[in-house]
Amino acid sequence: FLGAFAAAATLYGIFKDQFDVFDGGNRQLMGPQGTGGIWCTYAKPGNGKFFSAFSEIVNTAILLFIIFSIGDDRLTPAKHHLPIAIGLLVFAIGTCTGWVTGYAINPARDFGPRVFSTILYGSDPFTFGGHYFWVPLTMPFVGACLGIFVYQFFILPEPKPKKD
Helix, strand or coil: CHHHHHHHHHHHHHHHHHHHHHHCCCCECCCCCECHHHCCCCCCCCCCHHHHHHHHHHHHHHHHHHHHHHHCCCCCCCHHHHHHHHHHHHHHHHHHCHHHCCCCCCHHHHHHHHHHHHHHHCCHHHHHHHHCCHHHHHHHHHHHHHHHHHHHHHHCCCCCCCCC
């Protein structure tokens, strides 16, 4: 949380002049001159909270399921390629389904910058979209638990027998 907050503050400091050029110094959360989507995730207009929550659950479940799969020693692990594999996985999730909600898939990635953005927009980051903030804050936890459960219950192979 603190790291994401500090990163958001740092980026704002670096790009403040560019924000001023873009919106004339009048910060708006959404709209043609809106900059709120830079800091945290919001559902696409017309996408209800149920489907946004479902998207976050599924995306995070897929993320954890595959991370467990590629890192499991009992399978063919991608230990030496784990960082690139996870990076490609996050990229794939984002390009396939992430456009609907901005794919938070990590509450810290959304919450820290959302708290920082209250400095710029007041309470709007927490009230916009009918208090949408709870979706990226809580649903990744549900998705993570689901992904781990599915992996351990359905996929986890039997332990390798020990050699004598």
